[in-house]
Amino acid sequence: MISCEKAADICTRAQYNEATSMEKLKLRFHIIFCKICAEYTKQNKKLTSLCNKARLHSLSEREKAKMRETIRKLG
Amino acid sequence: MAENQLNPNSWVDNYADYLFNYAIGKVSDVETAKDLVSETFLAGLKSAKNFKGEAAERTWLIAILKRKVIDYYRKSNSKKGKAEVRMSSNSYAEDQGDWLEEKVADPYGNLGSDSIENEELGLALQVCIDKLPRKQSQVFTMKTIQGISTEEICNELDINPSNLWVMVHRARTTLMECLNKNWFNS
Numbered sequence: 205m206i207s208c209e210k211a212a213d214i215c216t217r218a219q220y221n222e223a224t225s226m227e228k229l230k231l232r233f234h235i236i237f238c239k240i241c242a243e244y245t246k247q248n249k250k251l252t253s254l255c256n257k258a259r260l261h262s263l264s265e266r267e268k269a270k271m272r273e274t275i276r277k278l279g
Numbered sequence: 280m281a282e283n284q285l286n287p288n289s290w291v292d293n294y295a296d297y298l299f300n301y302a303i304g305k306v307s308d309v310e311t312a313k314d315l316v317s318e319t320f321l322a323g324l325k326s327a328k329n330f331k332g333e334a335a336e337r338t339w340l341i342a343i344l345k346r347k348v349i350d351y352y353r354k355s356n357s358k359k360g361k362a363e364v365r366m367s368s369n370s371y372a373e374d375q376g377d378w379l380e381e382k383v384a385d386p387y388g389n390l391g392s393d394s395i396e397n398e399e400l401g402l403a404l405q406v407c408i409d410k411l412p413r414k415q416s417q418v419f420t421m422k423t424i425q426g427i428s429t430e431e432i433c434n435e436l437d438i439n440p441s442n443l444w445v446m447v448h449r450a451r452t453t454l455m456e457c458l459n460k461n462w463f464n465s
Contacts (some may be wrong), residue, residue: 216448220422222429247455254458255423258401260346261303262424263313265435269316272291278324279287 407457
């Protein structure tokens with residue numbers, strides 16, 4: 205069976221659809237026996253759905269750099 | 280008793296995304312929101328000497344942004360005011376009700392209570408993201424909010440994928456705790 209550390213790693217990547225089917229199968233098997241990872245997986249999924257619901261926006265690094273520069277010059 | 284201080288050099292890192300999301304919630308246009316954030320920082324610099332340290336830095340900046348949002352609506356209303364009245368008087372000629380009041384531009388008019396709740400959730404989440412260590416919040420934001428591919432982030436920040444996933448994992452763990460404390464218990 206995979207370790208809890210490995211399970212958390214797969215679980216995190218699964219939130220971004222970057223875990224393979226085999227990995228997800230291993231994770232599912234792991235959480236049948238591991239209450240802690242089962243709870244962690246549940247919370248992690250919830251965070252993903254909250255992030256989707258929140259529809260946050262973010263300024264790009266370039267835009268932020270421009271703002272930083274302006275503030276530095278005037279500050 | 281001036282406990283709070285202004286640190287303009289960390290404004291962008293600490294508050295830019297928060298202010299940006301706040302502004303988008305009010306004006307629902309990304310480009311306008313960007314301009315409002317820039318204007319807020321500039322106005323903040325100009326009036327920094329008036330800062331008494333009574334409010335937290337974030338609160339103070341939001342107060343400035345709120346005024347910018349009001350100015351924005353004032354300007355855009357005075358520009359298109361006439362056209363709106365003409366259109367309204369045609370389509371509501373028979374309406375005896377308070378049609379004018381119903382027609383006045385209301386920034387929340389098209390938002391259901393769901394979107395308002397989601398907006399509040401977004402801001403609560405952004406506060407939590409801003410509390411993360413800088414590198415973690417940067418990686419989490421690029422990956423989750425900007426949806427940039429793992430490969431591209433690794434190239435840009437010069438890290439390897441396992442570094443990236445460790446940081447995302449730590450960020451997510453902290454965010455879950457932060458949201459449980461500040462969102463679900465409030």
